[in-house]
Amino acid sequence: MTPRSARRTPRTLRLAGAGAAALLALTACSSSDSDSGAAGSDASALSSSKLSGTVNVFAAASLKESFTTLGKEFEKAHPGTKVTFNFGGSDTLAASITSGAGADVFAAASPKTMKIVTAAGDASGAPATFVRNQLEIATLPGNPDKIASLKDLTKSGLKVVLCDKEVPCGAAAQKALDASSLKLTPVSYEQDVKSALTKVELKEADAAVVYKTDVKAAGDKVAGVEFPESADAVNDYPIALLKDAPNAATAQAFIELVRSAEGQKVLTAAGFLTP
Structure with missing residues (x-):
């Protein structure tokens, strides 16, 4: 190596070092953007998994006041959802369900009327008793x-x-x-x-x-x-998600509210007995 070449070497190394630093910075930015994009993708997926749509609940007439309250609480907790109710005699509601009525949830005032639905294969899973009434x-x-x-x-x-x-x-x-x-x-x-x-x-x-x-x-x-x-002559009240529920995920969330401590508080305040 000539002396002249040797004099240029420190400058060359400095330039190479600067380039490497720039490359590292660019890589870091690229990694940060990638992480940000992944986080955004996760947030988007989370958002898309939020509850939405209408839940149609068929419920015994005696549940009208308490279920109406719970429906409002559910809608408030899950913006974009709506809970609609069909209140009536449990036997009439059960007959409607087995005839193909488009319902998501059935809450009956007795195991006997719930059995009409389960025997027809229209319930998804086993019904759960959530309150009793006297x-x-x-x-x-x-x-x-x-x-x-x-x-x-x-x-x-x-x-x-x-x-x-x-x-x-x-x-x-x-x-x-x-x-x-x-x-x-x-x-x-x-x-x-x-x-x-x-x-x-x-x-x-x-x-x-x-x-x-x-x-x-x-x-x-x-x-x-x-x-x-x-x-x-105390009646047990069972609730069930229906087999062909149009909005099963949101319907299941409503059932969970009914059975939760918060739901039980509303129901017992209305005079219902705990299971």
Whole structure:
């Protein structure tokens, strides 16, 4: 190597070092951009997995107030979702489901009516009991007929309403009457518990055998009379995701809310019993 060549070597090394530094910086930026892109991709995937769409819930009429509250809470917690309800007699709802009604969730007022759906193969997995409910006598405000027991409902001239025997509240009432060896001929049999209660609210009947939750929800429109025989006719309420649920993921999330501590708090506040 000539002396001249030797003099140029430090400058050449400095240039090479600068180039290497630049290359490292570029590589770092490229890596950072790649990581940022991956994070963005993960965030996008997370966003796309968020719950959305409508959940159609078929539920026993006695669940109307508490489920409506839970539906609003669910929508608030999951923007972009909507919970719609079809409340009615559990037997009627079960028949609709087995006939192909487009529902995601079924919450029944008795295992017997839920079995209609499971036997037809329309439930996805085993139903779970989430609450229980007990009967109570609803009377006119102030209880002017002085009704104090189930036996008092058999008094001559008293207009009493019962749920249809195929409806869970009607089956439970009949069970209590049979256990007490009482015969009662109502002025009408109603298709769901809300219809039976309405007869008393409108003063079209003197009394009705309904659920404690319905008496509580009615406020001062009726008076409630407890009777010991109701302890032998407590109904379990099962809930299930339906096999062909149009929005299964969001429906399952709603079921989880119903069964959660938060959901149970709403239900017990309405008068339901824990499973």
